[in-house]
Amino acid sequence: MRRLRGWLLRAWTAVAGERADVDRDFNAELESHLAHHIDDQIRSGLSPTEARRRALAVLGGLDQTRERHRDQRGVRLVAEVRQDVRYACRMLARQPGFTAAAVLTLGLGLGANAALFGLIDGLMRRPLAVRAPEQLVQVTRSDSDTFGFARFDRMRQGATRLSSFVGVSSNRSAIAIEVDGAYDEAFMRTVTPNYFDALGVSAQLGRAFGVADTSYGDVPVAVVSDAWWRRRFGGAPDVLGRQIGFAARTFTIVGVAPAGFRGVRLEYPADVWVPATQREAPDSQMWTRGSWLLTVARLEPGATAEQAAAEASALAGIDVAVAPASAGLSDLRPDFARPLFALQLMVGLVLLVACANLASMLMARSAARGRELAVRRAVGASRGRVVRQLVTESLVLALAGGALALLVGAWLNGALLTFLPPEQRGATAALSFRLDAPALAFGFGAACLTALLFGLAPALQATRGVGRDALATRQPAAGRHTRGVGRALVAGEVALGLVLLVAAGLFVSTFRNLWRVDTGFVADDVVVADLGPLREVQDRTARLALYDEMRARALALPGVVAAGYTRIGQMTGGGIEYRLQAVGRPRPAEDPALAMEQRVSPGFLETMGTRLRGGRLIDARDGPAAPAVAVINEAFARLVFPDEPPVGRSFELTGVGADGPVEVVGLVEDSKWIDLREAPRPMFYRPAAQKDPPSATLVMRVDGATGAVMAAIPGLAASVDRRIRLGDVATLTEVVNRTIATERLLAWVSAGFGVLAALIAALGVYGTLAYGVALRTREIGVRMALGATRGRLRWLVVRESLLLFAAGGAAGALAAAFLSRFAASMLYGVTPGDPVTYAAAAGLLALVLLAAAWLPARRATAIDPMAVLRGE
Amino acid sequence: MPKKSDVWQGTLALMVLRTLETMGPLHGYGIARRIEQTSDNLLAVNYGTLYPALLKLEQEGCIASSWGTSDNNRRAKFYSLTRAGKAALARETREWTTTTEILARFLDAGGERS
16 A cells, blocks of 8 residues: 555656656755754864765765655656657657558547447436436336326325435427427426426526426426527527417426436437426326326435335335436437447457557567667666556557547447437437546546557567577567467457457348348338327317328329328337137136237228238228228237138127127238337237227328328328328338347448458458568578479468468357357347358458468568578 | 665665654654664664655655754754554564564574584
């Protein structure tokens, strides 16, 4: 401890310099010392001059004493470090090619790591700008993230291990907010009135609302975000008192939230907050029905999440989970965390490859500098001093690479964020690259670590046994050992390169398999338009009439050949499952058949291209008064009617929503409904006219350009009814692509880094072979003179690259087999040990390495034996 | 003599700490004189090596320094023992005693055999 403290103080002085008065202080102390000594001497009878002379003699020289004192203060260290840095810069400037290559590889490697670090930090760690974010937890149900108000209130009242319960509305889309007669799309959060108090956030302008002034009878109030205030009101202070409207109520802005605070949800940064108590009347269904509250609370000091969960479960009467939420609530986190960690691991490996490559390059270089180092040792530099000098060079390289990495990181982070699904684009702000303290610490730390990784070994290597011998011989002091370590490094690069190529292969296969999976629909040339829920139209018949008219008008658009609608869009996530049984064939209660219901209009299945297997599809005759009918898919048929042809038979719902027997009139193929990975799911389609949908998604098959149809939809919706709040309009292909955004990200990025790693490894192989040929010039010359053929000489070089490939490849295959098991859950249609992937990766790598060996092999055969022999 | 100063560094620190413990706060010259006196002038402290040693102890947190006025009515920098310094002194005294005992026993045993 003591030693460490002393050393740190000196190092600090060396880095930061010292106060100017320290030297003066010490001079004063020396003067005082001499004065005391002289006093003593005079007292014992010496003349003042003689006394001073003797005192100085015993002190052993003023200058020497000062110098020693400065040493101990760490001042010499500072001079040496400055000198080393200057020297390092000169050495690096003298070899611009090497320096550029090194800085570039390091910049790419470190930058990729910095980009991933930014994403992971933003997603997993970066705390919300609230008071004591580390106390925050999210309270969820086992099957859903949201609670109804009744349960929420029971937990809030009864909990002792949790406090500061905050409820936040769970809606995911922006809404139109009226400002001065115009509408503006913004994220509005309906929150419990204690929101700002409980989170410990106060307004930067005006005030935040609280429990006291937010009953339904009070003037409705709202708090707006800093961003929205600037965007919509130009940051003007007179925003306080302005009125905004939505949901048929007018709210008065009373405060602006601080700039760093956008609510607790990562993907949906809030623009406006209103108290739930003022948005909905006390007799509203919102307080008695529905499940809409995302719940955040603070864990009491000393309580554990398990205790809190047990208590909340008892209060709510259902299973409740409590998880840390200091970084906010996120939809992306569960899906993205694993892929991001996989990518972080990959870019970490890329950085390792780059380090190994630099190490081998430095090793070859310092071998060539053998004489220089020997001279420095001979004139009195200690080994430690020379190592320090060499490591300083590496450090300068790494820091230059680190500076470049900040640019690369920012760019790559932006590129990675474009892979986010559109509905989660809101997270861009939270996940984007920031030059904050953790990022800088990570970048600086990673740069220093890499410098040690690639710089220390070559430095120790270069200074080993360099002494008088090295001065005496003309040959560089590179022995067998140097080449052995260099080869091991390159083999390591090959191994890591193979690991990365295998990972790339697995992820690309996964993506391709998902892309090619039999979806049970034809995605090409289909346009999907989300018509949204028609909350303002309460009458079912009127609502259905609106949807039908939309369909009819869409069919009239030029190019549209088929159209239909469904309650919930295919591949946009969801459907409702019901318990059911074949009529007259009760199933045991513990094993009810579960199937997902879709409410569709005539033309929907035709538009999607889902093929009919028997019977007929839903058509115009299935009106509200006609017999209840359904079309089922093959998985449904297998589950409910295993033994007989299903068409013509009937089933009935047994649990919630039971409405009598339904006749099966058609059988269609299975189709993917929620995501591409799902197993065939039992499904039945009911006519919208018989079971009306509260929301609808319109689908249109287009013969020709989809763009024109997409452009026409908003006008069409507006002309049918102004109350239709059009959501997303996109091609079905795009909609499907969104569901495999993660896989697409993994495939592209892993392929990119796999190729990069292979190229760096090839560079390493090239370097080590070329260096080997240069070292063996004489040997090769002699062999040629003795009659060795060109083929044999080339083989000499190529054999070495094959050996490197074999050694590195074997190690890499083992490492890949070990690591890829952890990726199993992210793969589809390919096993972690897929032999084809391994073979392809190895083949590709072998090809690249052979190409890398070609130039050195040519150079070996171009050696002029006569020139070599004359030189002997 | 310069060769010996290296050897002295370790023990010099111990002597400084011990001197400050018995004498209380003292300036550099006073410490040097006291060490010489205690050793009956058998040891000649190289004053030049004393100050780096004092600085090192200060960096390590064993002693603290402040300017004051000496008996001679001169300004001087006074060093005093810190709590960490007391602990370090106790520990090093123990270690030193053990070492010398072992060495003594070793030398005695060797003497008997020869």
